[in-house]
Amino acid sequence: MGHIRNMRYQTSFTTVLFSSVLLFPALLLAEASDPPSQPPETRSPWSTFSRGGALHQFDSDLDEGGSYSSSRFNIQAGQGYSWDRQTGVSLSLSYSYDDYSFSDITNTGGNNNSYWEDIHSVSLSAPVRLGLDDNWSAFLFPSLRTSGESGARFSDTITGGMFAGAAYKFGPTLTIGPGLGVMTQLEESPSIFPILIIDWKITDKISLETGRGLAATLGPGLTLNYQANSKWRLGLGGRYEKLRFRLDKNGSTPGGVGEDSAVPLFASATYNMSRKATVSIVAGVELAGEVKVEDSKGHTISEDSVDPALFTALTFNVRM
Secondary structure, X not given: OXXXXXXXXXXXXXXXXXXXXHHXXXXXXXOOOOOOOOOOOOOOOEEEEEEEEEEEEEXXXXXXXXXXXXXXXXXXXXXXXXXXXXXXXXXXXEEEEEEEEEEOOXXXXXXXXXXXXXXXXXXXXXXXXXXXXXXXXXXXXXXXXEEEEOOOOHHHXXXXXXXXXXXXXXXXXXXXXXXXXXXXXXXXXXXXXXXXXXXXXXXXXXXXXXXXXXXXXXXXXXXXXXXXXXXXEEXXXXXXXXXXXXXXXXOOOOOOEEEEEEEEEEEEEEEEOOOOEEEEEEEEEEEEEEEEEEOOOOXXXXXXXXXXXXXXXXXXXXXX
């Protein structure tokens, strides 16, 4: 399968830009910024939310031989408290299960004919949104995450970080602002990157946002939305995504690190079941895919490009 490479992995500027613009800003906005829908006199400061979904990536060939498919299941739940429409804090816990199925793989450093199998990820976050005045808001987003294959040593799966930013509301149609993120990475130096927050209502029906993304697709991204009517919203989006995780301590690469990265482009149709519940159907293609295995010191053992892969997903979002 993957050919052996003795070179250190370098993150390109394009990767950093995609990550900062498409992935992290939405996390700052998603958890703490949703205004309650009830009138002020009846509104409770407490809110509960849950979201999740399932995604299947269809079988795709690897350039060095073999193929793989994957299925992802995600669930997230949390509790929020809002002092007013601009200031709030929430605590959320999420769990993701990624099931990989490799076939006809021969060069993985062992005899199990597979890079990895099932990956478990748990994330704890506490987003905070602060209203500084009528136009300015500040955001803090500390998070802690564990991600590893079954059999991985738990203490070696933990990463964490902090995102901070500010956004200025130019009017009822445009909110934009800068920020900065710092994230630790498994067997890599901490990543420091800029953040851009955008929420732009181009017309009454069309909007561009780095708002809440798709629970089954590893996080949010830049999305162009079209509000067809009161019930249906259509969208086109894309992002760069990368999942790094610790490998089984007794596997073919004991205690190593696996990585699955791609650029998904997708179309979505979201149905508003009520003011507080939505369900979405998603379909798309993953481009520029790559799978990689590193040893426990972070040195690349095997790396392989993935042909474009089709995927489909079903997601939900409920707020109470």
